[in-house]
Amino acid sequence: MEVLLTLSRPYKRIISILIDAMFIICAFWLAYFLRLSSLVEFTNQEHWQTVLFLIPFSIYINIKLGLYRAVIRYLSFQALSAIAKAVFLSSVALVILSLVLDSFLPRSIPIIYATFLFVFSAGSRLTLRNWVNKVLQEKKSNILIYGAGSTGRQLIHALQSGKEYNPVAFIDDDKKLQGLTVNGLSVYKKQELKSLISNHNISHVLLAIPRASKKAKALVIDHLEPFSVEVLAVPNMADIVSGKAKIDDLIEVSIEDLLGRDAVPPNPELLKADIDQKVVMVTGAGGSIGSELCRQIILQNPNSIVLFDNSEFNLYQIQQELNNHIRKHHSNIIVHALIGTVQNKTRILQVISSLKVQTLYHAAAYKHVPLVENNVVEGVxxxxFGTLNTAQAAIEANVETFVLISTDKAVRPTNIMGTTKRMAELILQALAKQQHNTRFCMVRFGNVLGSSGSVVPLFKQQIKQGGPITLTHKDINRYFMTIPEAAQLVIQAGAMGMGGDVFLLDMGEPVKIYDLAKNMVQLTGLQVKDEQSPDGDIEILITGLRPGEKLYEELLINKQAQPTGHELIMTANEISLTWQELEPILQELTLACEEYDIEKLSNTLRNAPSGFKPTESSCDIVFLNNQQ
Structure with missing residues (x-):
């Protein structure tokens, strides 16, 4: 029977016509048999002539009504209505032909004939539809839809016409819907997930709750976490409405949903304050944070934007992206893409002064902890000194606002990278106390999702490759925030600065990286391989803390943070130095870098009021090789 499904459409139409012809003959003679209780008329020549003329006429009617164009597995009420019309017209034709051919036709025959023909035509098609759907469903993966609202109902229709998924039931938290049947599927409560997954061999759970908050989605995902099912989600409503995505364009559950953090809408006035109709510069413009800052800045209508980066490739990419945005929106914003390093003060001063930069976001930094540990002098x-050069150039060029992108690793640092960022903060705090026209502030926050070096893309790649997932320590945790949210908050915090401010972004609750890795594995329908599940799919391999790596990150040095006018931005009251106190330390660092004296460099950083407490001796590669 399954061979029928593989036939071409013309062959299927020929078979349908032959079957309908057989139905007409059977309906005709059954009507006579039922009326006369015998087949005495079976040998009547006029009756056979009537049937032979009736067949092509009825088939022609079927063709005109589109019965042979309809796809059987999508047979609907409209198709049944067309069948009824075709049967009625065939009955009328039977009456006319019997009169023309002078054939004996009792008055009840057309009615009986029509009844039989409708049962045969409609019944066969419905039976075939159910059989085809059953065959196709056996090849589909059984899935549950979480959310019986309008999105879930629309999703059912899309999936039933597809070839991948067979919706089995709804799960919904709304007690009013539980126990009801929606579009042919029963609605269950989430407590029944285990039995549903087991009884129906469920492979996927589809989240049809695009309007739910991230916190609500996180609770749902947390409830699904123990089950070995892949969790997919419907695209957000904005993309569906705009036409960027269709409702059945199922996507992976985002890590943002997993973390359950709802972004707070930005304050438009704060976003525009330092950008609207101004010349804005971003150092490290091609990096993860720098490029997102550029995307957010260009939305606030600057006069021009200066992209500064030492990576030609990264610079080219963000330049092209911004220029495409400008062309698309017919904007007159000017984009300047300039190659350079913040270690070259002459270059950066020439750039800032010649282009008359008014607002500067300093995102250029080496931020990968192990790499900076291995390249201490370059990190410093x-x-x-890159921050010092940029800040001094900003003062000389009368830049209005200077915002440093800092990190939570600057708090009680155990590594060179965090220490250099804390020293960068001290530099800006010292310069802020001097007399000039530049307003300095710094914004400190934790990890951003999807940045270069982030664990999330690394884990995704390792899961895709079949594992293992490598994790430095089972108890390690980190704060996380999306890159767009971080960039918006940086811009808003910069507008709030009075001079020398250290702003902290509210990162929510810290996330245990081991739990994050487990969730990512289980959301793909796989199982973590451990002592409890030795036959699992993906192993999480503990490799040990890397040089300078901390188990826990902090945002505050003295645990005292003051609220600001923005609920996600706080300000810290922390130790700072005058320029007279800081200058000798910077001179020592300069000398140590020139002499490539790693020990002196480390001792100077340790003795500076940066809170640096290294967990082990220096692991600078060049220094260690020279020692050997």
Missing amino acids: QNNI
């Missing part, structure tokens, strides 16, 4: 020169 880029993160400390």
Whole structure:
């Protein structure tokens, strides 16, 4: 029977016509038999002539009504209505032909004939539809839809016409819907998930709750976490409404949903304050944070935007993206893409002064902890002296606002990277106390999702490759925030600065990276391989803390943070130095870098009021090889 499904459409139409012809003959003679209780008329020549003329006429009617164009597995009420019309017209034709051919036709025959023909035509098609759907469903994966609202109902229709998924039931938290049948599927409460997954061999759960908050989605995902099912989601409503996505364009559950953090809408006035109709510069413009800052800045209508980066490839990419945005929106914003390093003060001063930069976001930094541990001098020169060069150039060029992108690793640092960022903060605080026209502030926050070096894309790649997932420590945790939210908050915090401010972004609750890795595995329908599940799919391999890596990150040094006018932005009251106190330390660092004296460099950073407490001796690669 399954061979029928593989036939071409013309062959299927020929078979349908032959079957309908057989139905007409059977309906005709059954009507006579039922009326006369015998087949005495079976040998009547006029009756056979009537049937032979009736067949092509009825088939022609079927063709005109589109019965042979309809796809059987999508047979609907409209198709049944067309069948009824075709049967009625065939009955009328039977009456006319019997009169023309002078054939004996009792008055009840057309009615009986029509009844039989409708049962045969409609019944066969409905039976075939159910059989085809059953065959196709056996090849589909059984799925549950979480959310019986309008999105879930629309999703059913889309999935039933597809070839991948067979919706079995709804899950919904609304008690009013539980126990009801929606579009042919029963609605269950989430407590029944285990039995549903087991009884129906469920492979996927589809989240049809695009309007739900991230916190609500996180609770749902948390409830699904123990089950070995892949969790997919419907695109957000904005993309569906705009036409960017269709309702059945199922996507992976985002890590943002997993973290359950709802972004707070930005304050438009704060976003525009330092950008609207101004010349804005971003150092490190091609990096993860720098490029997102550029995307947010261009939305606030600057006069021009200066992209500064030492990576030609990254610079080219963000330049092209911004220029495409400008062309698309017919904007007159000017984009300047300039190659350079913040370690070259002459270059950066020339750029800032010649282009008359008014607002500067300093995102250029080496931020990968193990790499900076292995390249101490470059880390110090880029993160400390690069910041000093940029800040002094900003003062000389009368830049109005200077915002440093800092990190939670600057708090009680155990690594060179965090220490260099804390020193960069001290530099800005010292310069802020001097007399000039530049307003300095710094914004400190934790990890951003999807940035270069982030664990999330690394884990995704490792899961895709079949594992193992590598994790430095089972108890390690981190704060997380999306890149767009972080960039918007940086811009808003910069507008709030009075001079020398250290702003902290509310990162929510810290996330245990081991739990994050487990959730990512289980959301793909796989199982973590551990002592409890030795036959699992993906192993989480603990590799040990890397040089300078901390188990826990903090945002505050003295645990005292003051609220600001923005609910996600706080300000810290922390130790700072005058320029006279800081200058000798910077001179020592300069000398140590020139002499490539790693020990002196480390001792100077340790003795500076940066809170640096290294967990082990230096692991600078060049220094260690020279020692050997």
